Amino acid sequence: MKTAIVNKIIPFSNVDGPGNRTAIFFQGCSFACLYCHNPETIHLCRHCGECVEQCPVNALSMKNGKVVWDDEICCECDTCIKVCPHLSSPKTKLMKVADIVEYIKPHVAFIEGITVSGGECMLQADFLLELFKEMKKMGLTCLIDSNGTVDFRKHTSLLDISDGVMLDVKAFDNDFHRQICKYDNLSVKQNLDYLQSIHKLLEVRTVLLPNQDEQNEATVNYVSKCLKEGITYKLLRFRPYGVRFEGVEYFGKESVSEEYAEKFKNIVLKNGHNDIIIV
Numbered sequence: 001m002k003t004a005i006v007n008k009i010i011p012f013s014n015v016d017g018p019g020n021r022t023a024i025f026f027q028g029c030s031f032a033c034l035y036c037h038n039p040e041t042i043h044l045c046r047h048c049g050e051c052v053e054q055c056p057v058n059a060l061s062m063k064n065g066k067v068v069w070d071d072e073i074c075c076e077c078d079t080c081i082k083v084c085p086h087l088s089s090p091k092t093k094l095m096k097v098a099d100i101v102e103y104i105k106p107h108v109a110f111i112e113g114i115t116v117s118g119g120e121c122m123l124q125a126d127f128l129l130e131l132f133k134e135m136k137k138m139g140l141t142c143l144i145d146s147n148g149t150v151d152f153r154k155h156t157s158l159l160d161i162s163d164g165v166m167l168d169v170k171a172f173d174n175d176f177h178r179q180i181c182k183y184d185n186l187s188v189k190q191n192l193d194y195l196q197s198i199h200k201l202l203e204v205r206t207v208l209l210p211n212q213d214e215q216n217e218a219t220v221n222y223v224s225k226c227l228k229e230g231i232t233y234k235l236l237r238f239r240p241y242g243v244r245f246e247g248v249e250y251f252g253k254e255s256v257s258e259e260y261a262e263k264f265k266n267i268v269l270k271n272g273h274n275d276i277i278i279v
Contacts, residue, residue: 019112051080113141148188164202
């Protein structure tokens with residue numbers, strides 16, 4: 001049976017797709033965004049041991065050269081995440097599909113479905129296919145939250161069983177995209193077109209970055225001109241809370257204001273797309 005490394009599971013979430021959902025965050029990402037709000041999901045643990053001695057409740061230990069996490073002792077202070085030099089976390093679990101099924105069973109009556117996220121959940125596409133099949137047996141909807149690096153055209157079976165994809169479009173300009181994400185955006189644009197063509201694109205999200213008027217406008221223009229009606233476009237206001245140190249150094253400590261976001265909402269409306277939300 002397939003396994004995947006899971007960073008965390010939020011049993012009840014109303015911000016990871018429509019309705020009350022269980023959000024599953026997988027470890028590992030193809031991007032390394034400067035403004036990532038969960039940078040501890042980017043890399044796998046290197047077992048360097050930096051976090052072990054700094055755990056205030058001794059929930060971490062080194063065994064056979066690997067960091068071991070005791071979730072029963074852990075007080076969830078996140079000290080280990082804050083001191084990790086590798087954008088990772090020792091607080092992960094290697095899980096089977098059956099493990100996730102057992103986790104969800106007690107509250108299945110209280111959720112509409114699951115959303116898989118990360119990191120980048122599509123790096124575990126084969127696992128997701130197996131997971132979604134089990135979720136469908138439980139009567140749950142299945143959504144994919146993706147940065148668009150993995151070619152969805154190669155995963156038609158997964159898309160057939162999924163209920164939609166929420167796609168990040170971080171920047172239109174490829175050079176700027178490489179600068180802030182350490183990866184180009186060619187596959188993101190291809191996925192944007194493809195997912196729309198097969199009616200699997202549920203929403204697109206763009207983070208409005210401070211002091212980046214030209215880049216923000218180019219991205220918002222590009223997305224809003226190509227989006228079909230019925231697909232939600234979310235403009236996310238940059239906030240420095242939880243962002244990695246390099247991101248705060250690059251973008252500053254000020255959050256993007258609602259007034260600033262309204263300027264770009266108006267661009268979307270002028271381009272004829274009305275399904276827009278500022279977050």
